[in-house]
C-alpha cells in the first residue's frame with residue numbers, strides 16, 4: 001500500500017505507482033484507480 005492512501009482506495013497494494021492521484025500512463029493498467037485503464041491516454045497503437 002501507499003502511505004497516505006487508505007487501503008480501500010488503493011486499487012493495487014502491490015504496486016506503489018498505482019494509487020488515486022497517480023499520473024495515468026499508457027501501460028495497460030489503471031494507474032490512478034479511476035476504474036478505467038489508460039483513461040485520458042490517446043490510443044494510437046503505440047502504447
Ligand SMILES: [Ca+2]
Nearest residue numbers: 025027029038
Ligand atoms: Ca495506465
